[in-house]
Amino acid sequence: MxxxxxxxxxxxxxxxxxxxxxxxxxxxxxFGRMSRAVLAQYQEHVAFINRSNSVHVRQRFEQGENEQIRRQLAELIHTDPEAVAFTRNATEALQSLIRNYNRLQPGDQVLISDLEYDTVKGAMRWLAGYRGVEVIEVSHAHPASFDSLVQAYRDTFSRYPRLKLMALTYVTHRTGLVMPVEAIAQAAQEHGVDVILDGAHALGQIDFDLAQLGISFAGFNLHKWIGAPLTLGFLYIAPQRLADIDPDMGEFHYPATDVRARTSYSTPNFPALMTLPLVFEEHRALGxxxxxxxxxxxxxxxxxxxxxxxxxxxxxxxxxxxxxxxxxxxxxxxxxxxxxxxxxxxxxxxxxxxxxxxxxxxxxxxxxxxxxxxxxxxxxxxxxxxxxxx
Ligand SMILES: Cc1ncc(COP(=O)(O)O)c(C=O)c1O
The missing domain is CATH 3.90.1150.10 (Aspartate Aminotransferase, domain 1)
Structure with missing residues (x-):
């Protein structure tokens, strides 16, 4: 290193x-910068896709290139391709997970803290009307220590026994506090609380393994610390938990057994996606x-x-x-x-x-x-x- x-x-x-x-x-x-090499390749891809239009996309990209890129994304986070689906950003991924998590009953409780990203807070609060749940909001004591953070969650889980779902931010965007994700996820699991992890700032500056952390649902972008072009993110669902997230708003292009049904089916930024192999190679080459x-x-x-x-x-x-x-x-x-x-x-x-x-x-x-x-x-x-x- x-x-x-x-x-x-x-x-x-x-x-x-x-x-x-x-x-x-x-x-x-x-957001992060692309290196000059990544930028040049991205610009070439923009020009090429603009010339080739749907011919390359239909004949090559959709015939296997897209799968290779997804495999490389999965390798980056040490998981299987079946666990990841591209989105346009972290927000889209997290909102889909929150909106489509189907294990909530009216009267259940969901949890956010003051350190969550505002769009995540908004989506979790929206569940009150959509699913009939009560939204519990806690503020973290400041300054926080590793143990005080874990204890705060343990206390909250005990105080609110109807909690079923929580948002957790890996790296909070306000102070950069890195949450003790593994310990909190462990405590959550003991209390039957599912965690949706906001990994927006973690990917690319923290090495993690979601299975080891005990995280089943997470959203990320690739345009902060990985060095990819803007407009790329992805969601992660542990394959054994896929049935707990519904296909997004009746999405039918992929079967319900495919994680890609958890995002909207739309025309993506092909040139940006095609640049990812170089982005990942540079990321690895840097250590x-x-x-x-x-x-x-x-x-x-x-x-x-x-x-x-x-x-x-x-x-x-x-x-x-x-x-x-x-x-x-x-x-x-x-x-x-x-x-x-x-x-x-x-x-x-x-x-x-x-x-x-x-x-x-x-x-x-x-x-x-x-x-x-x-x-x-x-x-x-x-x-x-x-x-x-x-
Ligand atoms: C903690 C956190 N979550 C989510 C997001 C949203 O990411 P995106 O812009 O990719 O939707 C950000 C963006 O700054 C963030 O800091």
């Missing part, structure tokens, strides 16, 4: 990506999620270790290595976070983003990526300490 601190090595990797001149981008969590994840965690540690001790700066994400990844959020205590984020940009050329909606309030989210250097992190540390002292 490459040394996470080897700046020369990682700057050579960074050279594979084209960057628009502008601010130092510390908001790499929204996969463990190498990429280790590099971005190192960059995260570099700034957090220097600003966490500073009075007036509150880093919201745990330092337990099991509980964080690239993304980490912080606050300038008692200040208007929007003003401070604007000052980071205007005075120090640092592009970050604000996140709100969790119990701890608005925070500034910092997400280094593969193109981020240790020098960029130095600019951030200097900016935070100076603005804090100002």
């Amino acid at each position: 490459p040394n996470t601190r080897d700046e020369a090595y990682w700057q050579a990797i960074a050279q594979r990506y084209d960057l628009e001149p502008g601010p130092i981008n510390l908001e790499n969590g929204y 996969g999620a463990s190498a990429k994840g280790a590099r971005v965690k190192y960059l995260r540690d570099l700034w957090v270790s220097q600003v966490r001790p500073v009075p007036g700066v509150e880093v919201l994400t745990s330092d337990d290595p099991r509980l964080y990844c690239a993304i980490t959020a912080f606050k300038f205590t008692g200040r208007d976070q929007q003003v401070m984020a604007d000052r980071l940009l205007d005075e120090y050329n640092l592009f970050t983003t604000l996140r709100s909606g969790a119990a701890f309030g608005t925070c500034i989210r910092v997400t280094p990526g593969l193109v981020t250097s240790a020098a960029d992190i130095g600019v951030l540390v200097n900016a935070i300490t100076r603005l804090n002292a100002d």
Whole structure:
């Protein structure tokens, strides 16, 4: 595995990506970049499919190319092709799982926390009217520890015995907190609660095995940390649980025994899908999620270790290595976070983003990526300490 601190090595990797001149981008969590090679191939595929139109799609793509790509996707997450179906993004995958989970009866309870993604919260709340369930909403205590998170779920399961289904976010988009998924899924199983895992930020920066985690239902995208073109995601259903998710809105193009019936049948972004073999090859060549994840965690540690001790700066994400990844959020205590984020940009050329909606309030989210250097992190540390002292 490459040394996470080897700046020369990682700057050579960074050279594979084209960057628009502008601010130092510390908001790499929204979506990822394609490498120059992936972009070039994607553009070729766009031009080719535009020329060939349905001829290539009907004669080749639908006659086996699509299956090969699906097999490669399954390999990426160490599962069988029968467990995965492409979607356009994580939201589509998660909404389908939530909408079509068929084991809920009126009066059952479903669970979300303040750290879930808003569209997931919305879809789970929608189940109240659609399935007649009660939606239980909990806020996580802050700061959280591995044990406190697991205990919070254990307590919730005991308090609400009619719970049947919960949403769980692997990497929360507000603070980058990495949930102890395996331990929570174990506790959920003991209480007869099914988990729908939102893996949007996990894929590509955390190496995981869904079967080992005890997860039967999950949604992902491929455009954050894998480096694929935008508009690709997928859902995962453990094959032995397929019958618990109905075909999506009467979907009939695939038999009910096929996971692909759990998404809408539509014309996909063929050129993007056709680019995936190269995307996966590059991901593997970089050392996969463990190498990429280790590099971005190192960059995260570099700034957090220097600003966490500073009075007036509150880093919201745990330092337990099991509980964080690239993304980490912080606050300038008692200040208007929007003003401070604007000052980071205007005075120090640092592009970050604000996140709100969790119990701890608005925070500034910092997400280094593969193109981020240790020098960029130095600019951030200097900016935070100076603005804090100002
Ligand atoms: C935690 C989380 N879940 C879901 C999503 C939605 O992903 P997509 O844009 O692929 O639908 C995001 C996007 O940022 C996210 O951060």
